[in-house]
Amino acid sequence: xxxxxxxxxxxxxxxxxxxxxxxxxxxxxxxxxxxxxxxxxxxxxxxxxxxxxxxxxxxxxxxxxxxxxxxxxxxxxxxxxxxxxxxxxxxxxxxxxxxxxxxxxxxxxxxxxxxxxxxxxxxxxxxxxxxxxxxxxxxxxxxxxxxxxxxxxxxxxxxxxxxxxxxxxxxxxxxxxxxxxxxxxxxxxxxxxxxxxxxxxxxxxxxxxxxxxxxxxxxxxxxxxxxxxx
Numbered sequence: 001x002x003x004x005x006x007x008x009x010x011x012x013x014x015x016x017x018x019x020x021x022x023x024x025x026x027x028x029x030x031x032x033x034x035x036x037x038x039x040x041x042x043x044x045x046x047x048x049x050x051x052x053x054x055x056x057x058x059x060x061x062x063x064x065x066x067x068x069x070x071x072x073x074x075x076x077x078x079x080x081x082x083x084x085x086x087x088x089x090x091x092x093x094x095x096x097x098x099x100x101x102x103x104x105x106x107x108x109x110x111x112x113x114x115x116x117x118x119x120x121x122x123x124x125x126x127x128x129x130x131x132x133x134x135x136x137x138x139x140x141x142x143x144x145x146x147x148x149x150x151x152x153x154x155x156x157x158x159x160x161x162x163x164x165x166x167x168x169x170x171x172x173x174x175x176x177x178x179x180x181x182x183x184x185x186x187x188x189x190x191x192x193x194x195x196x197x198x199x200x201x202x203x204x205x206x207x208x209x210x211x212x213x214x215x216x217x218x219x220x221x222x223x224x225x226x227x228x229x230x
Contacts, residue, residue: 015090018089037085040080041084045077051131054191060186061073084215087215088215090164091164091216094160101156104155109151116144119206120140129190129193131187143213146213146216153213157213161212173198176199177199187201
């Protein structure tokens with residue numbers, strides 16, 4: 001079993017064990033969660049394939065399986081289902097445990113405006129760095145969409161993301177070369193800001209933020225749709 005797959009399975013173990021906890025009702029939203037994961041994964045996998053073909057990043061065969069689809073190991077495809085699922089479960093757990101941990105709506109809107117303007121500024125000023133530009137545009141877009149459609153989700157997500165970022169960062173640090181001899185996933189630094197936290201490109205924080213927030217926003221909208229049709 002490859003190191004990449006071991007990291008993914010380790011990330012999934014606890015969420016799967018507690019998915020059917022009756023108090024949190026996470027399992028009852030399976031239709032919305034599954035649909036959201038598939039839609040968001042389709043968009044991010046498409047960009048992943050393009051980035052791989054452009055040489056913006058690549059994969060170390062010493063730490064991945066030999067099963068490649070469009071030049072990407074199967075673990076990379078699974079990443080967009082396993083990691084978001086684990087993150088969504090953690091978000092749901094935190095919301096259940098700390099139901100009052102939410103920013104006031106005016107603060108949320110104010111912070112969102114600052115983030116969107118800042119992210120757009122970074123994207124525009126780094127238009128020649130493909131990864132930086134795309135990631136910042138995606139993060140700005142996720143905040144704008146959530147602010148308009150699911151502001152209640154965003155009010156809590158600004159808190160929960162700080163916790164979600166800890167396991168995400170740990171996994172990503174290993175994938176980018178921390179604690180091991182070589183990175184599982186290597187990056188072309190000409191396509192990013194070349195600013196690292198340990199071995200993790202700083203853009204990966206915005207990448208994780210948008211990946212999870214798009215899922216949360218879509219789950220809320222789809223969940224509401226299913227409730228209306230029952």
